[in-house]
Amino acid sequence: STPAPAAASLSYTERAAKSKSELGAKLLRLMDEKKTNLALAADVLRSEELLRIAEEVGPEICILKTHVDILEDYEPGFPDRLREIADRHNFLIFEDRKFADIGNTVKHQYSGGVHRIAKWSDITNSHIVSGASSVASLKEVGKPLGRGLLLIAQMSTADANTSAQTVENSLKAAREHADFVFGFICQEKIAKEADDVAFVHMTPGVHLQREGDNQGQHYNTPQHVITQKKGITESNDRRGEAKRYREAGWSAYQSTLNH
Amino acid sequence: STPAPAAASLSYTERAAKSKSELGAKLLRLMDEKKTNLALAADVLRSEELLRIAEEVGPEICILKTHVDILEDYEPGFPDRLREIADRHNFLIFEDRKFADIGNTVKHQYSGGVHRIAKWSDITNSHIVSGASSVASLKEVGKPLGRGLLLIAQMSTADANTSAQTVENSLKAAREHADFVFGFICQEKIAKEADDVAFVHMTPGVHLQREGDNQGQHYNTPQHVITQKKGITESNDRRGEAKRYREAGWSAYQSTLNH
Numbered sequence: 001s002t003p004a005p006a007a008a009s010l011s012y013t014e015r016a017a018k019s020k021s022e023l024g025a026k027l028l029r030l031m032d033e034k035k036t037n038l039a040l041a042a043d044v045l046r047s048e049e050l051l052r053i054a055e056e057v058g059p060e061i062c063i064l065k066t067h068v069d070i071l072e073d074y075e076p077g078f079p080d081r082l083r084e085i086a087d088r089h090n091f092l093i094f095e096d097r098k099f100a101d102i103g104n105t106v107k108h109q110y111s112g113g114v115h116r117i118a119k120w121s122d123i124t125n126s127h128i129v130s131g132a133s134s135v136a137s138l139k140e141v142g143k144p145l146g147r148g149l150l151l152i153a154q155m156s157t158a159d160a161n162t163s164a165q166t167v168e169n170s171l172k173a174a175r176e177h178a179d180f181v182f183g184f185i186c187q188e189k190i191a192k193e194a195d196d197v198a199f200v201h202m203t204p205g206v207h208l209q210r211e212g213d214n215q216g217q218h219y220n221t222p223q224h225v226i227t228q229k230k231g232i233t234e235s236n237d238r239r240g241e242a243k244r245y246r247e248a249g250w251s252a253y254q255s256t257l258n259h
Numbered sequence: 260s261t262p263a264p265a266a267a268s269l270s271y272t273e274r275a276a277k278s279k280s281e282l283g284a285k286l287l288r289l290m291d292e293k294k295t296n297l298a299l300a301a302d303v304l305r306s307e308e309l310l311r312i313a314e315e316v317g318p319e320i321c322i323l324k325t326h327v328d329i330l331e332d333y334e335p336g337f338p339d340r341l342r343e344i345a346d347r348h349n350f351l352i353f354e355d356r357k358f359a360d361i362g363n364t365v366k367h368q369y370s371g372g373v374h375r376i377a378k379w380s381d382i383t384n385s386h387i388v389s390g391a392s393s394v395a396s397l398k399e400v401g402k403p404l405g406r407g408l409l410l411i412a413q414m415s416t417a418d419a420n421t422s423a424q425t426v427e428n429s430l431k432a433a434r435e436h437a438d439f440v441f442g443f444i445c446q447e448k449i450a451k452e453a454d455d456v457a458f459v460h461m462t463p464g465v466h467l468q469r470e471g472d473n474q475g476q477h478y479n480t481p482q483h484v485i486t487q488k489k490g491i492t493e494s495n496d497r498r499g500e501a502k503r504y505r506e507a508g509w510s511a512y513q514s515t516l517n518h
Contacts, residue, residue, distance in 0.1 A: 043367075069368050069374065070371050074372065074373045100357045100359035104302075105326060108304065108326070109328050112329050113329050114328075114330070114331070114333045127388060129386060129388065131417065133416055133417075134416070159389075160388065161428045163422065163424055
């Protein structure tokens with residue numbers, strides 16, 4: 001139980017070297033290479049719009065977060081089209097499925113059905129509600145494919161039912177399955193031990209603070225992957241807005257490095 | 260906070276009269292009319308097999324529990340075919356989706372996507388992890404359609420993360436939205452107040468105890484909807500096995516009535 005004083009000064013690439021997760025290491029290296037810690041949540045209802053957003057914003061982001069189960073016109077060919085854009089622009093796909101069932105069920109939900117999430121989504125996420133046993137089941141499907149999992153330790157809603165026990169159980173399961181679980185959906189930094197430095201913290205709905213002439217933009221969570229949604233998707237200039245968020249996030253990250 | 264001493268002796272029909280949920284009342288009346296408190300979990304991967312099970316076991320059950328998101332060959336016409344069987348054999352459909360996201364997302368997941376759950380599933384369920392706000396969002400979609408929701412207060416896995424707080428928050432949200440939430444997925448009776456008598460408790464994986472010559476079958480939870488899975492779906496005589504479970508469950512229920 002040693003605290004990790006140096007964590008704040010490690011680069012993403014340095015943290016990648018300490019990751020036990022193939023996908024976690026890939027993401028952390030990608031972030032330094034591409035100079036972005038920006039994820040975009042694209043909660044749209046039409047496939048064509050999602051693909052258009054991916055194409056426009058792709059060069060600025062490290063992760064595109066999707067909800068394929070709200071796409072009204074989802075077709076089996078859709079993931080291949082999204083995958084092609086992701087590979088060309090070098091970002092990862094994160095299907096925000098929030099698995100929340102027992103092991104045997106989540107295994108089928110992850111690998112099967114019409115959506116076949118494991119086949120095309122680099123990242124997915126899971127609640128810890130059914131215990132670490134469900135994480136082990138997801139790992140059986142995802143690890144051989146080089147996929148990674150985020151555990152949902154905290155929710156952003158004011159009346160969320162997540163508790164200190166949820167955070168503890170998420171940390172425990174993540175450390176036990178660090179070859180598959182590479183981080184957390186959370187509201188604050190929760191993995192603080194020396195061995196935790198490779199874990200990624202992903203915080204939904206971070207907003208740029210606009211002060212006066214758009215200077216003074218800041219993030220409270222510079223070590224995290226920051227996620228933006230409507231601020232970008234509902235803008236008339238998605239690419240430009242994404243660039244602005246990316247630069248602010250990158251600058252916050254760089255200010256934490258010791259060089 | 261008055262305990263409900265009479266609850267154990269109320270019939271389903273008497274409880275139906277006290278339900279604030281259209282669907283909850285419908286289920287409770289159906290159970291008495293059809294003389295069954297048996298639900299069947301049909302966790303199969305092919306549409307045709309699910310439809311065959313529904314056809315065979317339909318006359319014995321009050322609820323068929325589905326996971327459409329694990330059906331590899333799901334097609335938009337599937338729900339209509341299942342709905343026709345359900346209406347003909349007079350059972351309700353329960354898509355076991357276990358919603359676990361914020362309100363705006365679960366609303367789309369419930370109404371939209373390729374599965375359009377709200378359009379054909381009488382019942383669905385939700386975790387309370389995002390708070391009562393997500394229940395309110397599901398209600399916006401489901402209540403106008405006469406649908407009902409079960410809240411997942413407890414999970415059956417040994418390492419489940421559900422807590423006393425989860426049970427309390429589930430009860431609170433259910434009482435607040437009793438016109439839509441008609442019961443719980445749980446391991447024991449959790450709603451014990453006088454005003455709670457209409458709530459249905461649904462306990463997964465209840466098994467018949469076989470003793471010697473199959474006599475002495477009993478359920479510990481006679482007031483609950485009992486759910487069976489492989490004991491029926493993997494039997495060579497599904498209909499016969501379902502009948503056996505149904506009769507044991509019905510006899511347990513009848514022994515609690517004061518007449």
